[in-house]
Amino acid sequence: MKNKGAYSSVEAILSLLILLAVFLSAPATQEPSLERLYLLQKEHDLLKLWAKRGIPSRDEMIADFEFAFPGKSGEIRVNESLTSIGKLGKEAVSAEMVFFDSKMNRVKVSVLVFK
Amino acid sequence: MSITDKGFVFSVDLVLTAIMIFLMLFLITASFSAKSSQTVAGMKRFQLEKNAVFIVDSLVKNSVETPLLGAALFDGEKHRVKSNELEHNQLKRAVPVGPGEFFVQRLSIKWKNGEKETIIWAEQGEKNCIALDRIALIGDESVLVELALCEK
Numbered sequence: 505m506k507n508k509g510a511y512s513s514v515e516a517i518l519s520l521l522i523l524l525a526v527f528l529s530a531p532a533t534q535e536p537s538l539e540r541l542y543l544l545q546k547e548h549d550l551l552k553l554w555a556k557r558g559i560p561s562r563d564e565m566i567a568d569f570e571f572a573f574p575g576k577s578g579e580i581r582v583n584e585s586l587t588s589i590g591k592l593g594k595e596a597v598s599a600e601m602v603f604f605d606s607k608m609n610r611v612k613v614s615v616l617v618f619k
Numbered sequence: 620m621s622i623t624d625k626g627f628v629f630s631v632d633l634v635l636t637a638i639m640i641f642l643m644l645f646l647i648t649a650s651f652s653a654k655s656s657q658t659v660a661g662m663k664r665f666q667l668e669k670n671a672v673f674i675v676d677s678l679v680k681n682s683v684e685t686p687l688l689g690a691a692l693f694d695g696e697k698h699r700v701k702s703n704e705l706e707h708n709q710l711k712r713a714v715p716v717g718p719g720e721f722f723v724q725r726l727s728i729k730w731k732n733g734e735k736e737t738i739i740w741a742e743q744g745e746k747n748c749i750a751l752d753r754i755a756l757i758g759d760e761s762v763l764v765e766l767a768l769c770e771k
Contacts, residue, residue, distance in 0.1 A: 516636070517639060520639065520640065520643060521643075523643075524643045524646060524647065527647045527650065528646065528647070528650050535661035535664070536661070536662075536665045537665070537668065538665070538668050538669060542751060545676060545753065546752075546753060549679070549703055549753055549755065550754055552703050553703065553754060553756060556703075556704070557756075568761065571731055571754075571761065571763070572754045572763070
């Protein structure tokens with residue numbers, strides 16, 4: 505070209521297309537959610553229930569868990585004894601409580617719910 | 620093609636490039652607009668979720684005149700509220716709270732034997748709603764207090 509001016513080239517077009525692809529492929533922002541807080545609150549409710557009424561049997565604990573968290577899986581641990589409910593998941597929310605029974609024995613109870 | 624000594628050279632290439640650039644700008648703007656709409660909708664949903672979580676938490680933890688915001692038992696001897704222990708008669712008197720951005724579509728109690736007791740019920744329509752439940756005691760029985768909140 506002899507005259508001064510603007511001109512386009514294939515390389516320039518390719519660069520602009522790549523830039524466009526970068527802008528459009530920006531990851532979507534994660535929506536905020538209170539699901540973890542809500543699950544934690546329900547776990548605390550369940551632990552409070554057991555503290556008020558006394559630690560129930562294993563079967564009753566499973567029944568309480570399934571009543572409180574229908575359709576969800578999780579684990580209940582009383583001191584060293586672990587009870588699993590349903591399939592294991594990847595993400596979980598857990599809460600635990602330590603209290604002393606009428607004979608001053610230390611009891612540690614934890615509830616874990618898979619999201 | 621118009622050519623001057625100093626200035627732009629007009630050509631088909633340039634027109635094509637300009638079209639492509641404007642198309643790109645349009646796609647970028649449309650993408651940002653879609654994402655911002657998504658964010659606004661997400662924030663509205665979060666607001667509704669937040670209100671639902673706080674209302675149902677208040678219901679099981681507090682003892683106030685408005686049963687929807689606090690139906691827990693009050694221990695007169697110890698002068699404290701018994702959280703997660705509800706007064707059944709108090710809860711049955713619950714009514715929806717005043718005007719706002721949301722309304723209570725449903726408040727119900729689910730007993731462990733499967734029975735359900737509905738205290739508040741309203742037509743949902745096409746609104747976005749969120750339903751939560753919390754565990755509590757009424758007397759010696761475990762119950763699930765279920766609350767559904769909808770956008771107005």
